[in-house]
Amino acid sequence: MKWWQGLWASAEVTLVSLTAEHARDAADVHAATFARPWTDGEIADLLSRPNVFGYAARPAQGGVALTGFVLVRLAADEAEILTIAVRPDWQGYGVGRRLMDQVLAHAHRERLASLFLEVDEANAAALALYRKLGFAAVGERPGYYRDRQGDRRRAIVMRRDLASPRKGR
Numbered sequence: 001m002k003w004w005q006g007l008w009a010s011a012e013v014t015l016v017s018l019t020a021e022h023a024r025d026a027a028d029v030h031a032a033t034f035a036r037p038w039t040d041g042e043i044a045d046l047l048s049r050p051n052v053f054g055y056a057a058r059p060a061q062g063g064v065a066l067t068g069f070v071l072v073r074l075a076a077d078e079a080e081i082l083t084i085a086v087r088p089d090w091q092g093y094g095v096g097r098r099l100m101d102q103v104l105a106h107a108h109r110e111r112l113a114s115l116f117l118e119v120d121e122a123n124a125a126a127l128a129l130y131r132k133l134g135f136a137a138v139g140e141r142p143g144y145y146r147d148r149q150g151d152r153r154r155a156i157v158m159r160r161d162l163a164s165p166r167k168g169r
Helices: 005-012 020-033 040-047 095-109 124-132
Strands: 013-017 052-059 068-075 078-086 114-120 136-146 152-161
Touching (some): 013 095, 020 040, 095 114, 095 124
Antiparallel strands (some): 114 152, 136 152
């Protein structure tokens, strides 16, 4: 993507439910984003579970199959973001924010009490986004992530409490 196309990238992204048919493209996005990428089989397996859902971002004008995706697991009245990935050439243009907004809307519709995620301590852009969205650090996992050189980094565990928890749980 050219630098000037990114000025309108978030307006040109369409969000759809992530399905097993997206697994190969989602794995490609994950591989471009993480040092230890998930395979299409791992993604498809997660999506086959009744308590896992996700959203995919596609460019409205075509081009690459996916610009990003998010996978979420439900557990009682909580949800955990298992992974969120945005193609490097689409980072910084609002794709991650759109995906997170979609997950938060889903969580509110389901009347969940809280939403958890973990993020690499070195991912300043993601940390800033999550803080802006109301997430707060609640713990850490030392040495959880590896970068492409093999160095280990800490995962910051974050939680956002949601306003309307489910009744009776």
